[in-house]
Amino acid sequence: MAEFLIGDRAIGAGSPPFVIAEMSGNHNQSLERALAIVDAAARAGAHALKIQTYTPDTMTLDLDRGEFHIGDANSLWQGKSLYKLYQEAHTPWEWHRPILDRCREHGLLGFSTPFDETAVDFLETLDVPCYKVASFENTDLPLIRKIAATGKPVIISTGMATAAELDETVRHARAAGCRDIVLLKCTSTYPATPENSNLLTIPHMRQLFACEVGLSDHTMGVGTAVAAVALGATVIEKHFTLARADGGVDSAFSLEPAEFSALVAETERAWQALGAVRYGPSDREKASLQYRRSLYVARDMKAGDTFTAGNLRAIRPGNGLAPKYYNLLLGKKVIHDVNAGTPVSFDLVMEMEDK
Numbered sequence: 001m002a003e004f005l006i007g008d009r010a011i012g013a014g015s016p017p018f019v020i021a022e023m024s025g026n027h028n029q030s031l032e033r034a035l036a037i038v039d040a041a042a043r044a045g046a047h048a049l050k051i052q053t054y055t056p057d058t059m060t061l062d063l064d065r066g067e068f069h070i071g072d073a074n075s076l077w078q079g080k081s082l083y084k085l086y087q088e089a090h091t092p093w094e095w096h097r098p099i100l101d102r103c104r105e106h107g108l109l110g111f112s113t114p115f116d117e118t119a120v121d122f123l124e125t126l127d128v129p130c131y132k133v134a135s136f137e138n139t140d141l142p143l144i145r146k147i148a149a150t151g152k153p154v155i156i157s158t159g160m161a162t163a164a165e166l167d168e169t170v171r172h173a174r175a176a177g178c179r180d181i182v183l184l185k186c187t188s189t190y191p192a193t194p195e196n197s198n199l200l201t202i203p204h205m206r207q208l209f210a211c212e213v214g215l216s217d218h219t220m221g222v223g224t225a226v227a228a229v230a231l232g233a234t235v236i237e238k239h240f241t242l243a244r245a246d247g248g249v250d251s252a253f254s255l256e257p258a259e260f261s262a263l264v265a266e267t268e269r270a271w272q273a274l275g276a277v278r279y280g281p282s283d284r285e286k287a288s289l290q291y292r293r294s295l296y297v298a299r300d301m302k303a304g305d306t307f308t309a310g311n312l313r314a315i316r317p318g319n320g321l322a323p324k325y326y327n328l329l330l331g332k333k334v335i336h337d338v339n340a341g342t343p344v345s346f347d348l349v350m351e352m353e354d355k
């Protein structure tokens with residue numbers, strides 16, 4: 001697959017992982033805090049910052065009963081209605097321009113997840129470089145087609161989607177005009193655990209859909225993301241906050257600045273370490289060959305003396321014959337006096353053996 005650009009960043013196996021800081025609702029309804037999050041993400045080394053574009057009314061109905069009420073005791077948002085949750089978490093549309101402008105000031109790529117067609121229209125007026133599709137919208141084919149029709153790269157989280165559903169999503173996106181697609185392996189639990197991350201899906205997904213792949217990571221820490229890069233992830237998305245102790249709808253599974261800085265550094269190290277399939281010494285290793293073990297004369301010997309376990313040893317450095325010749329040389333006579341510390345070569349015995 002050929003690399004492609006999001007803004008000025010190359011996306012693909014030949015470039016470092018593209019690391020996205022997801023603000024989500026961690027602004028806690030403060031534009032000042034939202035801008036501070038942008039500043040902190042830039043200092044932490046993020047390559048992009050993502051927000052979300054919706055209103056409570058574009059997401060759900062203002063009801064607090066039945067399926068509109070979050071009753072799951074294991075949910076971070078238990079006891080709230082969907083409407084109240086989205087009211088608390090949404091990023092006011094009038095904040096988008098100052099947030100994206102602050103991103104540009106820092107050289108960050110700022111973009112968003114639209115949750116309906118009106119959000120796409122709005123984001124087009126802000127000239128975002130790409131779009132993100134959330135896991136819960138990855139089967140919303142009319143929305144997929146609307147986003148794809150912009151012709152911009154599309155990053156799609158794959159939480160909960162079957163292979164058949166993803167096939168349908170990718171086909172619709174391509175048919176609508178999107179050439180550059182990234183599928184993010186995602187587990188739609190908050191937080192997620194390493195045990196239910198199933199990262200081996202990443203190389204399979206790359207092969208199955210012939211597109212770039214990555215990880216939208218809701219686990220704690222950076223280990224899962226590093227492992228994902230080792231399996232071929234070229235994009236990493238992680239929720240970001242100034243401090244988990246400050247609270248907020250997504251703070252519990254978000255990284256703080258120092259942690260995010262480690263994420264950027266360690267995922268790039270993992271990418272650098274992949275290299276290529278290679279055996280034998282690298283150019284940098286060649287100088288170390290001298291420290292291999294090799295055969296040396298361990299005691300002074302006179303001409304005609306025989307190599308024994310007492311005077312022939314495999315030691316460092318590596319200037320003598322390889323240790324595999326040890327048994328072959330035992331019992332062989334040297335042709336001239338030789339001092340301890342002399343690297344063994346066949347020349348020491350060759351003439352005598354030829355007679």
